[in-house]
Amino acid sequence: MDTGTVLRNLLTLAWLLPLAGFVAEIYALQLRWSHRLSKAPAQLAVACIGAGFLCSLSALLYWGSQTGWAGFSPADHGHHASEEHHGDEHADEEMPPADALHPSAPEAGEHAAEGESHGHTPAHAPKFYAGTFYKLATFGPLEITLDWYIDSLTLVMFTMVTFIATCIHLFAMGYMKDELTEEYEDHEVHLPGGHHFTRPGRFHRFFAFLSLFCFAMLGLVLAGNIFQVFIFWELVGVCSFLLIGFYVERHSASTAANKAFIMNRVGDFGFLIGLMILITSLGTFRFFDVTEDHVEKTGLFSLVRGNDGKLDVSDDKSVVQSVVYLRDSQGHRLVDGTTPRSISYLLLIAAGLGVFAGSIGKSAQFPLQTWLPDAMEGPTPVSALVHSATMVAAGVYLAGRFYPMFPPEVLLGIAYIGCITLFVAATIAVVATDIKKVLAYSTISQLGYMMLGIGVGGWAAGLFHLVTHAFFKSLMFLCSGSVIAGCHHVQDMRQMGGLRHKMPLTAYTMLVGVIAIAGLAIPGVGNALFGQALAFSGFHSKDAIVASALAFTELNSNQLHRLLFVVPLVTAGITAFYMFRLWFMTFAGQPRDEHVYEHAHENPAIMTLPLVVLSLLAAGCALGGEQGWLYSLLSYSETVPAVERLASERVASIVLPSHHDVHDVHGMAGGLALFAAFAGTATAYLLYCRKVVDPDDIRRQAGGVYDFLVDKWRFDTLYDVAFVRPCLVIGSWCQGFDQKVLDVVLHASAAITVVVSKWERTFDEGMIDGLVNLVGNSTTNFGRSLRVVQTGRLRQYVMWIAVGVVVLFAALFTALPK
């Protein structure tokens, strides 16, 4: 078996196992495989996802061994890029090596060390493996297929998702044990008469939904065409709906589930528009090229980016007239008869923005970010899964996977959306007091960083942050879950404090996560192993994004673009501030609520073990920074390699930085970000630990700003006024119209029908029935009149016979001619 088949089989197994688990778990009770008090469904779920993790990990290692560890090599990525990415992101097994196609790479002169790098990586190692599972349907030229597409991004995502999901499943076995009962009393649901709502426990159902969630997310990552991505995209949305609304009897939970689903629908509408533009203009959903019956069907990436990663834009000065020529995998323009096939540049922008609208919804970016904090209504393991590895990661993953389809203008839009989001969310997190809400806003903020990274051309940086963030955010969510479980479902940080004495394991694993997200580092001790500085994972990835942003702003003369660097820099400080605020308020200082403190306790090993494992990865997964294996692995499959500056003058003047540009400013950006992080940390320490200034005083001083932030920048109010209320008003109008006009018309027509029917009944009974009865009666009367002939007297009959014969003869002889 070749490498592609092995990888496909391993990942397909990892993908389908959770589905099998879901089916078994959801029917466990109905088919009497299990009973309500049994932990078997959870064990099955853990087994499925754990086996999936082993499959994914072995796939990752197998891929490494087959490609000569090319992606893992801790090479300077500048060289790395010039060697590996200058050509063919679509190298396939049948195709000649990338170098043969592009003997003179245009960017060769930029990198002095290019010559050396030829030695250590095999240039012919395929960047990805892809193929088709199954053809669902063919509508003319449109094929709906189930494809698979495996590159190092897919492998890293698979390993990351399955690993984190395994940890979360294990944690949930402990966290959800309250549900292992026939009568679960929900203390949040108040029934009239002072009672609480009681229902049977839903332990097995929770794990079934978790399994389905993992299946959907893995399917999304494995998908080889954008339509398939959309299918699993929606499945992820449904699963999040089910899990956020797990406590469906709570009004807040069902509302939050609805809100998440509906706001995602808004984004998905844009996604659908993007899909329609793509299918009408490009005629395919596939990412990759396939050859069927010696006819090459070019995939999306080749069509738009050819084989050199560049858009082939026509020379028209006007934006409206300029088009992007479609090319095949060899880089030749495709022709339709004699005219070259092309797509309008504006349409390509529209398609890109449409697909990105889907990401905005899923990844809770501005302006659709308000659903995510509400999604905290779900059980904490769900929050951890939604916020790290699955739901919100899907949006960033899509933006990363679809990166080749985005023209620079769309990327600029992505960057600004990310920039706004990360700032807005971070400021709200500063004033949030619910421990989970702080984490929720920090998630939004970090997602903004990822989008910003992708938008300013730092593709690998954005996805690097996605992976590191997944580890430390799932860690922190599980820690917060541990705190909540340990404090008997108290979530308000103002009732906590000093908890590190009661739950040390939770506190110190949480501290690892906090340091990671804050991006603290010890500068100056960098070496080959640790990378630039001794730091946890978050420092490296955030550093990479900030460096990309700085390189971007330096290349673009437009002063407004300075914001793209300054805002994330400031926000890095804010991030450190609110994360340490959370830690100090929760774990340090004196207990604020004696009652809560008295009853707080550390959780059993099944809940703390995942914390320890995750904290190790949160600390060390990005070991080596941008020279480390993770970043190298991700950038190995960078589909549009940033080996040279990409400039665009169409709508806005944009220059995307190259790896080299980013590398030049790396030290400065990293230093500034580190300074901001330390400043934030110090502020938090002074305010919440040393209490140099009472935070309440500041709150009173800046009352207006504080209220504005507590109200979440009044987005909910705005949407309420702008969308919800008008909807309700229009709804009540419609109801009025319904009742006053439509109902009246309906009732009148009903009355008329009754009257007409009465007339018709009279006619029926009088005329039709009369006619029929008349025929019947006359027949009866005629028959009765014939009765008298039958006298029953034999001799009379004989007489009639005789007379009849005589009459017949008489008639014969008189009437008939002789």
Place this chain on the structure above:
Amino acid sequence: MEPVGLNAYLFVGAVLFVCGIVCMAIKRNGIGVLMGVELVLNGANLNFVAFARYTPLGLDGQVIALFVIVLAAAEAAVALAIALNFYNNHLSIDVDRGSELQG
């Protein structure tokens, strides 16, 4: 002596037929009625045989006559059975009393 012609046979047949009809019409005794029926049938039979002899009808007429004889025998058997049952029920075979089947 002039040979006997068809008309003579037809005359005798007609006399027999009329006798039979009259017998059926005036007899109140069921047996008498049956005898009238026999006369009618034999009158008709005579005609068939005569036609067979004097016209191109040929053997067909004689065959039909034989059928009629067989039919008459069967009819007589059935009719006598009816007559016996009638007697059992009414202690009489007066056909005028058998008028239960009137309309």
